[in-house]
Amino acid sequence: MTALTRGEFLKLLTCSVSVLAFSNTAWAEDEITKDMILNDPDSPTAGNPKGDITIVDFFDYNCPYCKKSAKNLELLVKDDGKIRLVYKDWPILAPTSIIGARLALAARYQGKYLEVHQALMDIPGYGVSQDQMLDAVRKTSVDQPQLDKDVAAHADDIARTLKRNLHEAQAIGFRGTPGFLIGDFKVNEALTYGGFKQAVSDARARQAEQKTK
Numbered sequence: 001m002t003a004l005t006r007g008e009f010l011k012l013l014t015c016s017v018s019v020l021a022f023s024n025t026a027w028a029e030d031e032i033t034k035d036m037i038l039n040d041p042d043s044p045t046a047g048n049p050k051g052d053i054t055i056v057d058f059f060d061y062n063c064p065y066c067k068k069s070a071k072n073l074e075l076l077v078k079d080d081g082k083i084r085l086v087y088k089d090w091p092i093l094a095p096t097s098i099i100g101a102r103l104a105l106a107a108r109y110q111g112k113y114l115e116v117h118q119a120l121m122d123i124p125g126y127g128v129s130q131d132q133m134l135d136a137v138r139k140t141s142v143d144q145p146q147l148d149k150d151v152a153a154h155a156d157d158i159a160r161t162l163k164r165n166l167h168e169a170q171a172i173g174f175r176g177t178p179g180f181l182i183g184d185f186k187v188n189e190a191l192t193y194g195g196f197k198q199a200v201s202d203a204r205a206r207q208a209e210q211k212t213k
Helices: 006-013 036-037 066-079 095-110 115-121 130-138 143-154 154-170 193-211
Strands: 046-047 052-059 084-091 179-182 185-187
Touching: 006 052, 036 052, 036 084, 036 154, 036 185, 052 154, 052 193, 066 084, 066 115, 066 193, 084 095, 084 154, 095 115, 095 130, 095 143, 095 154, 115 130, 115 179, 130 143, 143 154, 154 179, 179 193
Parallel strands: 052 084
Antiparallel strands: 046 084, 052 179, 179 185
């Protein structure tokens, strides 16, 4: 998949995208299932591991809309207490997006994914440079020499994870970042705190409805 240009990305995000239901069956010829996406052991998670709703977040470290949504989503996860959050690094906007994803996923080997992820998401705007990313990571508690080793030692595993995330996003039908799976719904746009809260409420109602059938 070719990276979107900034113009294409901004044009995409001006489109109105509704919340759409998705099925539990496999998607397209890749046979990517809902379970594969929700429970990939290589996808970092946060929130309540036994939550009654799972939100899957497809994002890019060069996406300003992802960064804005991330703060709203993380606040809701904290306030709600019953949401499991799955992170899907989907670096499609710029070469440095891939660098950021590699740094974050490598930090996972020392249990520091969330800290590095948040540091990278806190860098404002689009067109984040490699130096900005490296500087942000250095300010975390991550062991930098160990991170460098893990980036190299686990390069193939990280590449496979990113490729798998790409195939999942394409199979779901996301056209750009941010993309969210919220229970049995997909959303391909940035959401406010209230938007996430409403989507979670709708997803819970749908789950309850399905249990009665």
